[in-house]
Amino acid sequence: MPRTFSPLPPLRWLTLALLLVLPVLPGRAATPATGTVTGRVQNVVTGQYLNNAQVTLSGTTHTAYTDKFGVFQMVGVPAGPAVLEVFYTDLDRARIPIQVPAGGTVEQAVNLTSVARYGRDAETVKLDAFVVASDRETDSQAIATNEQRFAPNLKNVMATDTLGDILGGSVGEFLKFLPGVTVENDWADVAGISVRGIGGAMTSITADGAPASNIWATPTRSVDVRSMALNDIARIELTKVPTPATPADSLAGSVNMVGKSAFERTGRQLRYSLNLVGNHENLTLQRTPHSNRDHNTFKILPGANLDFTWPVTKTFGLVIAGTNASIYNEQHFTRTYWSATGSGTNAAAASLRNPIMYQYYLLDGPRNIVRNTLSVKADWKATPHSVFSLGHVASRTDTWIGSLSMTLNAGTNGTPTPATGLPMLFDARSTRGATGRGTMTNSGTNQLGNQITDTTNLTFRFDDGRWRIESGISRSASEMKRRYGDAGFFYTANATNRNPIRISFQDIDEDKPGRIDLFDNSGTPLDWREIANFRGTTATAVQTRNVNEVHNGYVNVRRGFNFLPFPTALQLGASRRDQKLDTNMTSEAWTFQGPDGRSGTTAPLDPYIMRVYRNVDxxxxxxxxxxxxxxxxxxxxxxxxxxxxKTEAQRVTEANYAVDNYERLDESVQAGYVQAEAQLFNHRLRVLGGVRFERTLDDGQGALTDNDAVWQRNPDGSFVRNAAGQRVRKPEAGAVNSYAQFLLTRKPRAVFSHRTYEGYYPSLHLTYNVTENFLARFGYASTYGRPNFTDIIPRIVATGADLDDDDPDPPTGRGTLTVRNPALKPWTADNYDFSAEFYTAHGGLLSAGLFRKDIQNFFGDSARFATPELLATMGLDPRYVGWNVITKFNAGDARISGVEVNIRQSLRGLGRWGSYFTLFANGTKLDLDGQPGASFTSFIPKSGNWGATFSSRRVTLTARWNYRGLDRRLPQAAFGPDGYEYFKERITLDMNGSYQLSRRFSVVASANNVLNEPQTLLRYGSETPAYARQYQEAEFGIQMALGLRGTF
Known part of the structure; x- marks a missing residue:
């Protein structure tokens, strides 16, 4: 039986509580010969307290970095006069004389500015709202660049204000501009991300260190980002090589979204925006038809954002943020099917070089998504050195889709039926189907998806200059529901051609046939658009309720030392993450019978077609x-x-689907680490290294299929046989494939798995300051990636051969076991990264890097003969010795290597006109070398982004291009041994702008995919002609927003 799910045992709760309280107790006083220096560093113009500002005591080895509240601490500082040097990216360096009291503390406020950016009179600039507004993005990126500059390891940091307004506040739309990141689209939505060619299942996504649980309809390890909003996020950190203090299960990389803090500013600030969002295909303020529930709806929809930072007192503050985003978009699909094989008259001439365009698919699918998020965060400075933070984020996302599809199939049999009809003729530009061989399907689909996510995070931080203790506990729970009947519709309602037909495609291009003609067997033309030529077939409904819950707790303890000639530190930590995944999906199907229950093949369908959504393009x-x-x-x-x-077969299919999709997994990950730091050669070389231990425990429950349960057995276990030697069915088994048989052979959650694996994961990070502004970094880390949930939740289908236990093993085996393999080992990787980073005088960054991942234990599908050793490894019953086992095994190795370039630079150095412009660009080139089993479905060899921002006193304009290279997906054997499906390379342009109306108000506008570049799928092999390579093109329209933004 599986272990009982326990987020954190009471003993661990007690330990965490003690670790939260102990640091608050008074620490050791400074020795009489030394003192303490503390203070806060602030951008005097924007009022922002600065994180990771470098504070150095001139002429000594004492260096400190501010925390996220702008606070720094130096202990053991020699008493007497001294000079503080304070540096922050894109601000002027400050030198401040201080007097350090023996055995005491001096507190020094540091106000930084930039004469080049703000002018010499900072107080005057603070009153100039236009300068502040135009510099907001520059200030935000300076903060992010400074974070990256002083990080102990390789990471990319981008402030969420950097790119201007992102339409709908979508986290996914923002992430696609990070170096090395490509997004995984669920058609119009950004659903997940891939880092350096490895998919989201092996990419960690956290919010302030708390693991995210966002789940979608298919339960995977990938975090679904479509319900995440940007407005409560200050910046996003992308780490590609982890330190010992961060989880090692991020084989691809990790993304951490850093939230805003109440103590980042000196006073209250309210930022809000009100907007209208529309699609260029429906820019009207009137209600127009929508295919979901067949009614009129508004297509230009209102939205709002709120961000309120309130330092209530010097020790307590709040951050409240909310988003409402309602977006309508079109979904247009066109799909052509080509076949390299045919039969009968003329069609037999089809080949890989001469394929038949035999089927066309058209989809019209309007869609609405409504995203609502509310976050509240409280920061409490309990003592001068300790801060508690408690935050909660609630997210609710509803997706309404009305997809209408038409499938027209001319067939691949060229012989007419009846024989007096016309045979098939085809070439590159046309297909004349054979008489009586055509089919067509008219299918209406409606969907409602509800995604609910709640995340609570409690953290504690203590830092007195010597000791730093960070701890936290979090809970994130996500539920995904797909609803149909209670939402007022079937999932699908389907119809097919009423009588035999012939279909002709003319003027075929890569997108579609220019003309589609339809004829009955007598040659009379028919109109495929008219419902009178269809009869009803089936209707379906698929209900889904998936729940994912993640509990996390951690503690990190760091101690700085100064007994050596150079600064050192030692850090220890431990963490535990518990995750529960519960899936419950059902599928129902009905057969159309007509109003009287008997006239399904003849009843007219006019009452069941769209009445509002008609006469549309x-x-x-x-x-x-x-x-x-x-x-x-x-x-x-x-x-x-x-x-x-319902038919009996439909009832059985429904019951099997419900059993197969009623699953559960409990996973616990326990970790501990040791990490050491040193700064050598007068702080020019920073060394960080250590080792992390992680143990994973998985308990799964899945479906059991025992097809032998229908047979009667003798007391000794052998089969009961009749006079002819045939096995005898149990009376209660009913007919073959009946519902009675299902009740005997299928059991929900009747297969259990228990899996444990562990390992040590060392890492080393070196940062060398070649000059003050030129850094060279090297990083190495050992990481791993767990198998996906659908691979380790157990499911067994057993089909035995007609043998008794004492019969000899036949060459084909005693039966077939189709098994998920909970014994899969995780992928492991050795990661190497080198980068050179140059930080310019104007806050810019130019970096280039090389990287390599050596990956072991890829997964591959295969069939093996069951031995006792194999069955023991997989945790299966020894009675299956001699059976064929079809499952997924660890099969291969691979190497990913590549180069990455990242540039962001203001043209301020070129003079007045140059100061208006900021340019950015990044690009990633990947190479994959591996065994045949080493395949990726998210590997994109080339990707990149580039853009520019123009920012004057009142006007800000930003243009952003995203390039996604050719993306090879799954093999397509129908196009030859080297046939594959590909996403065609794609370049999209997003734009946004703002105009400052007054001190507090501005008008903002944005547009996504300004050129309406389609998503295109290709299917081809080396012999496929160019005209037959495109499989599908999808267009979603241009999303546009116009609004008012205010700051108080």
Missing amino acids: SHYGFRNIQWMSPSRAWEAYLANPLLYG
Whole structure:
């Protein structure tokens, strides 16, 4: 049986509580010959307290860095006169004389400015709202660049204000501009990310260090980012090589979203925006038709953002942020199917070099997404050296989709039926299907997805200059529901051609046929758009409820030492993460029977088609299609249950689906580490290294299938046989493939797995200051990536051969076991990174790097003959010795190597006009070398971003380009041995701008994918002709927003 899920045992709760309290107790006083220096560093113009400002005591080895509240501490400082040197990226260096009292503390406030950016009179600049507004993005990026500059390891940091307004506040839309990141699209949405060619399942995503749990319809390790909002996030950190203090299970990399703090500013600030968001295909203030629930809706929708920072007192503050984003977009798909094989008259001539365009698919799918988030965070400075922070983020995302599809299939059999009809003819530009061989399907689909996520995070930080203790506990819970019947519709309502037909495609180009003709067997033309030529077939509903819950706790203790000629520190830490995944999905199907329950093949479908969403343009030159309506069909079914009925086969299919998709996994990850730091050669070389230990425990529950349960057995376990030697079925098993058979052979959550694996993961990071502004970094880390949930939650399908236990093993085996393999080992990788970083005098960054990942234990599918040793490894019953085991095994190794370039630079050095412009660009080139089993579905060899910002006193304009190179996906055997599916390379342009109306108000506008660049799927091998390579093109329209932004 699986272990009981326990977020944190009471003993660990007690330990964490003690660690939270002990640091608050008074520490050792400074020795009489020394004193303490403390203070806060602030940008005097913006009022922002600065994190990671470098504070040095001139002429000594004493160096400190400010925390996120701008506070620094130096202990053991020699008493007497001294000079503080304070440096922060893109601000002027400050030198401040101080007097350090013996055995006492001196507190020094440090106000930094930039004469080049703000002028000499900082007080005057503070009153100039236009200068402050135009410099907001510059200030934000300076903060992020400074974080990256003084980080002990390789990381990319980007402030969320850097790129201007991101439409809808989408985290995913922002992440795609980070170096080395490519996004995983769920058509119009950014659903996940890939880092350096490795997918989201092996990328860690956290918020202030708390693991995120956001889940979507398919339960995977990938964190779904579509419900995350930017407005409570100050900056995003991308780490590609972890330190011992961070989890080692980030084989691809890790993303941490750093939230805003109440003590980052001196006073209250309210920032808000009100906007209208629309799509260029429906820019009207009137209600127009929508296919989800077949009614009129507004397509230009309001939204709002709120961000309130309030330092209530010097020791207590609040940050409150909220987002409401309502977005409508189009979804247009066109898909052409080519076949290299055919049969019958003329079609047999088809080949890889001469394929038939035999099927066309058209989809029209309007969609709405409504994202609501609310976050509240409280910071309490309990003592001069300790801060508690408690935050909660609630996110609610609703997605409404109405996808209407038409499939027209001319067939690949060239012989007409009847024989007196026309045979198939085809070439590169046309297909004339054979008489009677065509089919067509009219399918209406409606969906409602509800995504609910709640995250609570309590952290504690103590820092007195010698000791630094950080600890925290968090809980993140996410639920994904897909609803149909209770939302007022079927999932799908389907219809097919009423009579035999012939389909002809003419003027075929890479997107579509220019003309589609339809004929019955007599040669009479028919209109494929008219519902009169269809009959009802089936309707479906798929209910989903997936729950993912993550509990996390950690403590880090760091002690600085000064007994050596150079500064050193030792840090120890431990953590535990517990995760619970629970999936519950059902699928139902009905057969159309007509209003009287008997006329399904002849009943007209007019009552069940779209009545509002009609006479519309479905794109690609096709319009006025009479679409099936899932909501109209559902309403009619509720009023008359005879309309749709269930067959025995449908009941069995539904029951099997429910058992297969009712699963659970409990996972616990325990970790501990030791980490040492040293700064050598007068702080020019920084060394950080150590080792981390992680142990993973998995308990899973999945479906059992025992097809032998239908047979009667003798007391000795052998099969009961009749006179002919055939096995005898149990009476209660019913007919073959009946529901009675299902009750005997299928059991939900009846297979249990328990898996434990552990390892030590060392890492080393070197940072050398070649000059003050030129850094060279090297990083090495050992990491791992766990198998996906769907690979380790157990599921067994056992199909035995007709043998008794004493029969000899046949060459084909005693049966077949199709098994998920909970015994899969995780991927492991040795990661090497080198980068050179140059920080310019104007706050810019130019960096270039080389990296390599040596990866072991790839997964591959294979069939093996079951031995006792194999069954023991997989935790399977020894009675399956001699069976064929079809499962996933660790199969291969691979190496990813690459180069990465990142540039961001103001042109301020070119004079007045140059000061208005800031340029950025980054690019990543990857190379994959591996065994045949070493395949990636997220490996994109080339990716990059570039853009520019123009910023004057009143006007700010930003243009951002994103390049996603050719992306090879799954093999496509129909296109030859080297056939694959690809996402075509794509360049998109996003733009935004603002105009400052007054001291407090500005008008803002933004647009995504300004050129409406489509997403294109290709399918081809080396022999596929160019005209037959495009498989699908999808367009979503240009999303645009216009709004008012205010600051108080």
